[in-house]
Amino acid sequence: MSAKSVHLNMVTKEFKDDQGKTSTAVSQVNLKVEPGEFVTLLGPSGCGKTTTLRMVAGFETITTGDIFFGADNVRDVSPSKRDCTMVFQSYALFPHMSVYENVAYGLRIKKMSDTDIRSKVNSIFDIMNLRDYSARMPAQLSGGQQQRVALARALVMEPGVLLFDEPLSNLDAKLRLTMRDEIRRIQQEVGITTLYVTHDQAEAMSMSDRIVVMNQGRIEQVGTPVEIYQQPATEFVAGFIGSANFLRGVVVEKKNTQHAVKYPMGILQQFFEDDQAINGEEIVTAIRPEAISLHIEAPINLNGHNIVNGMVKKSVFMGQTQEYTVEINGINLDVHASNPISERVFTVGQEVSVAIPYDAMRKVN
Numbered sequence: 001m002s003a004k005s006v007h008l009n010m011v012t013k014e015f016k017d018d019q020g021k022t023s024t025a026v027s028q029v030n031l032k033v034e035p036g037e038f039v040t041l042l043g044p045s046g047c048g049k050t051t052t053l054r055m056v057a058g059f060e061t062i063t064t065g066d067i068f069f070g071a072d073n074v075r076d077v078s079p080s081k082r083d084c085t086m087v088f089q090s091y092a093l094f095p096h097m098s099v100y101e102n103v104a105y106g107l108r109i110k111k112m113s114d115t116d117i118r119s120k121v122n123s124i125f126d127i128m129n130l131r132d133y134s135a136r137m138p139a140q141l142s143g144g145q146q147q148r149v150a151l152a153r154a155l156v157m158e159p160g161v162l163l164f165d166e167p168l169s170n171l172d173a174k175l176r177l178t179m180r181d182e183i184r185r186i187q188q189e190v191g192i193t194t195l196y197v198t199h200d201q202a203e204a205m206s207m208s209d210r211i212v213v214m215n216q217g218r219i220e221q222v223g224t225p226v227e228i229y230q231q232p233a234t235e236f237v238a239g240f241i242g243s244a245n246f247l248r249g250v251v252v253e254k255k256n257t258q259h260a261v262k263y264p265m266g267i268l269q270q271f272f273e274d275d276q277a278i279n280g281e282e283i284v285t286a287i288r289p290e291a292i293s294l295h296i297e298a299p300i301n302l303n304g305h306n307i308v309n310g311m312v313k314k315s316v317f318m319g320q321t322q323e324y325t326v327e328i329n330g331i332n333l334d335v336h337a338s339n340p341i342s343e344r345v346f347t348v349g350q351e352v353s354v355a356i357p358y359d360a361m362r363k364v365n
């Protein structure tokens, strides 16, 4: 199997309703997926991720723009002639065929010899630990096993590009965790270019080389899971991936990359990349709750932090974390402290010193 790149160039999809009114589901999407890369389209319901995937598969026409597999423009190529296979949420197995026959089906259509089919199916069964199930019928398999058969059926065709549309949605929470590890393991073992759609951020973070965050038909940000989490480009991305406090303020002083910004809770210092903000500019800053720490009194020798006084308004035990809401000059900040067993737990009404690292404050507008 030779992994292909996928390149979406200014891809737009418009739908017309019964009255002839046009709505834009996907707008001017540019994306390059490298050969062997695992890229996830992530976003809320209706943001256009499934429509984007279906255009790559050829199930949906493109209104404007082009899609390339390697150097080939597949815009006008029918789905069966594109070098890609889609794995669906519903598995779509043939109920009257055994596991072996389900996986062999596509190769039989290609008129491959029985010997070649047996060798290809068995090698996929080995990668996926499915040999023991080969004689079973789909109804005799669990949901997770059916999904593995669906994946085996896609992989045996050795497509240049593998597409997944929310493949784990029908599985229970525990099985989803196992399956996402398994899909990632197999994808890396086979080295296949993969485009994966989900609205589940944990799934996207744990499986992907890069994540494409979509909102209202547009790409908000493309980056590695770490980049998306630590350097969210927009307020939407910071709020959609993980949780964030948002502060609105005005830049009052700029010294190289360090700035003083006036927020309702007071003047705070933060770093900006060059040219990211100018004096007088109104900005929105995101701060992850786990980046903030609470102390009984103002810590000394804690460089690079804003230290402000606050009062604990809420303190909730969440197992791995203790989640606080702290009020600072009338503004509420969420703070997540890890491992409350070894850390001290602050109580509601307690006065605390709040430390906010300069570099945890990320301008998102």
Ligand SMILES: Nc1ncnc2c1ncn2[C@@H]1O[C@H](COP(=O)(O)OP(=O)(O)OP(=O)(O)O)[C@@H](O)[C@H]1O
Binding pocket: 015, 016, 024, 025, 043, 044, 045, 046, 047, 048, 049, 050, 051, 052, 199
């Ligand atoms: N065949 C269609 N006709 C008209 N509008 C459509 C059609 N398919 C999708 N849409 C609209 O396009 C937009 C994007 O839909 P899409 O299914 O791509 O979103 P999504 O991000 O995959 O959402 P979900 O996670 O709910 O599946 C939505 O507003 C949807 O209503």
